[in-house]
Each structure stands twice: as C-alpha cells, then as structure tokens.
Amino acid sequence: MSFDTRLKETARRVDQLLERLLPVEGSAAPRVIEAMRYSSLGQGKRLRPFFVVESSALFDVDPLQALRAGTALECVHCYSLVHDDLPAMDDDDLRRGKPTAHIAFDEATAILAGDGLLTFAFEILASPETHPDAGIRAELVLQLARAAGAEGMVGGQMLDLQAETSRTPLELDEIITLQAMKTGALFRYSMEAGAILGRASPQHRQALIGYAEKVGLAFQIADDLLDAEGDEQVTGKRTGKDDAAGKATFVQLMGLDGARSKARSLVAEACALLDRFGERGETLRQAATFIVERKN
Template identity: 60%
Template structure:
C-alpha cells in the first residue's frame, strides 16, 4: 500500500472509531457532544493516528490497540484546534474548510467541546481495551498528559501568544514548535513503542525520527502559510506575518526554509534504518510532510 492509500484508509478507520467513541446524546447535554463530533469528525490528514499505527506495526502490536491510542491523540489534536481558533487565541473562523466550532455553535460551547475531547482522550487510553497491562496504560496516559500540557503543547501555545514571540531567534522558534506541534507528534511515534514495551534502542530511534519530523512539519506549515491561500489550506493564511511573529520563513527565507525541511525529512527517514522495510511508510511520511499542499 502506498502512502496516500494508507492515509486515506487510516482516515476512514479513525473517523469510524471516533464516531463510535463519541456517540450522539439526547437532551441538553447533547449540544456539547454534537460540537465535539463536529470537530472530531471533520476530516483532516489524521497524520497523528497514522504515526501511532505505523510505529506500532514495527513491533506487531495488535491493530485495535494502536487505533484506540490513535483516536485518543486525535481527540487531543482536535481539542487543541478548537481552542486555538477561539477569539481569545487566533480568532479564526475557518478550519478544514468549514466554520470553526465557536462560529458553528458559540464560544462557550466550543470551549466545553474542547474540554470534553481533552478529557475523553484519557478515558480511551485508560480503558483495558487499549492494553491489558495497567502499567502500559498508565505510561500512555502519563506521556500524553506531558505532551499536551504546560511542558508540551500548552506551554508552546503560551510562548506563541507572548510578546517575546516576535523576537525569537531560530533556536527559540525551534524550541517553541517542539512544544506546540512537536510534542504531540513525538507522542504519536513513541506510543507504538510504549504499546509494544519495545527496547530502548528502538524507542530512541522513533523519538529521533519524531523530533526531526515535527520540526520539518512546522517549517512546511510556515511555508504554506506564506505561499498558499485560505481556499487551498481550508484555514486563514498569513496570520503570523500580519502579527509580526518570528517564523522559520522569516528567519531563513522561503528557499532556506524549504532546504531545511527537506534535510530534516531525510534525517528522520535515516533514523528508521534499523527497522528495515517495516518502516517504509514512515519514511514516506517524512517526505510527505514537506511536500504536502495543505
């Protein structure tokens, strides 16, 4: 199976699982569940669940376990998008080609929908269906909480919103994005090793791959933000530049940023050589994140 087919198949499978994990609810409480479903079932690349599944396949982890871990990380990702789009943050009205949650519903409902997805993710990870070992489930919960919290995504978002954001150098931008974007990508890759209780050598290789991949992904995002259109991306463009935020493109230029992203993708792929052909799709994913158009 090539990468595009694998991503498409994975997207359908994860969407179906999210549909089952987030069933509609009758009554007043149903509105927040509807908003959760609106955001979680709105498509997207489903890259993070794909990384979970493919990292788990390196160790022959049962697919149902990997899919449940992937659904949990996608819930966290979708929650972060809901909150990122709020008026108090990026104040965006378009996401994945549709009105953002606070536009489609209202601001209070959007906040609660994000909160609901955040907490539901840990319900999924903590369920014995995800793994029969309580120790493995606890490790998954601990690592995802760290990746999503103040030492990871939330901390990165705080830096992104701070006045210091405009004056960051290249090292500062790299650190910011390793938290805001990279931490969840790292967990997505490491989750397969956690599910498998894999040896340290294999786990370190996946961590190195994820670190390179996450940075390449964000550099590509900066390039798309500078060159693409809202219609092509399904979300507003040029916001960082209009707010005077330091970016990889601002520091390196378009061509320099593209060279850096390609170099990181190649480094990411090389880190997986010890897994042989089992890692082919993960290697293709590294090239995909820097060549994608959305």
C-alpha cells in the same frame, strides 16, 4: 498498500471509531457532544493517529489497540485546534474549509467541546480495551499528559502568545524550542505510543522519538511555508496570518529557500533513523516526505 491508501484507511477507521465512541443519542448534554463531533469527525488527514498506527505496526501491535491510542491522540489534537481558534487565542473563523467551532456553535460551547475532547482522550487510553496491561495504559496516559501539558503543547502555545506581544523578535533557537513544544510534542507522542504498546527496546524507542522530533519540526516549517505562500482554497484556512500578526517564523528568519532546504534536511535525517527497521520503515519514510510536500 501505498502510503496514500494507508493514510486514508487510518483516517476512515479513526472516524468510524469516533462515531461509535461519541453517540449523541442518549447523552444528557447532546449539544456538547454535537460540538465535539463537529470538531473531530471527518477532520484533516489524521497524521498523528497514522503515526501511532504505523509505529505500532513495527512491533506487530494489535491494530485495534494502536487505533484506540491514535484516536485518543487525535482527540487531544482536535481539542487544541478548537481552543487555538478562539478569539482569545488566534481568533480564526475558518478551519479545514469550514467555520470554526465557536462560529458554528458559540464560544462557550467551543470551550466545553475542547474540554470534552481533551478529557475523553484519557478515558479512551485508560480503558482496558486499549491494552490489557494496566502498566502500559498508565505509561500511555503519562506520556500524553506530558506531551499535551505545560511542558509540551500548552507551554508552547503560551510561548507563542507571549512572542506576539514581545518587542524582541525570537531567535531561531527560540522558535525551534517553541515549536518543539507546541507542535512537536504530539508528534513525539505519536511515535512513542507505538513503542510503548510494542514494548520496544530503549534503542528502538529512542530512534522513533528522534524521527518524530525531526518530522515534527519539518511539519512546522512546511506550515510556515503554506502560511506564507499557500492558497486558502487549497489549505482550507486563512493564509498570511503569521506575517500580519508579526510572528517570527522559520520563513521570516531563513527565507523561503532556506526554510525549504531545512525541511528537506530534517526529513533526510529522520529517514536515516529508520534504517534499523529495514523495509518495515518504508511507509514512515514516505510519510516524512509527504510532510514537506503537502499543499494543505
């Protein structure tokens, strides 16, 4: 099965699971469920759950266990997008080619939908259906909490907001730290979750974490390139936002060619870390290349 086929199949299965786990019928608060579904169903490429599924496959993990962990991670990612789009944050009205949650519903409902997706992620992970071993479930919950919290994605968003109002532009190492928290932390979790589910050796776990850190940074550089030169009709979101907001980006500090070169270098380094997995790591190698070549 090709990389593209595997990516689409994971996205289909994530949607199928979310459809089942988030029914509107029978809910005491259907509007918030509708907003949660709007913000999570049929959304994006599902790269993060894809990485959970593929890293788990290296250790022959039960596919349903991997899918549930990946879907939990996707709920956290979708929550972060809902909150990032709010007027108090990035103030966006377009996400993945359709109105953002606070435009489609209202601001209060969008906040609650994000809260609902975040907490639902941990409900999924804590369920025995995700893994029969409570210790494995606890480790999945712990590491996702760390990735999503103040030392991970939330902290990275805070640094990003502070940078917008700072009179001193960020240096390259500061941008790398910011993005390693804001974007990279969830990528790291996506690979570490597979290692946790598969009871991987410390060496294998560290190799996957290293791969994720490099791929996560390459992803953000690619995002900066898309914001600088992408087509809104293709990307499905507003472009030129970073420059208009005065944000320091990889493109601003390294130039277009320098940013592209750095992204390709990171992909090469990430792929080298997969050598210990032999041919079984081929899909992940293709995924790393896709990260920097995507158009949306």
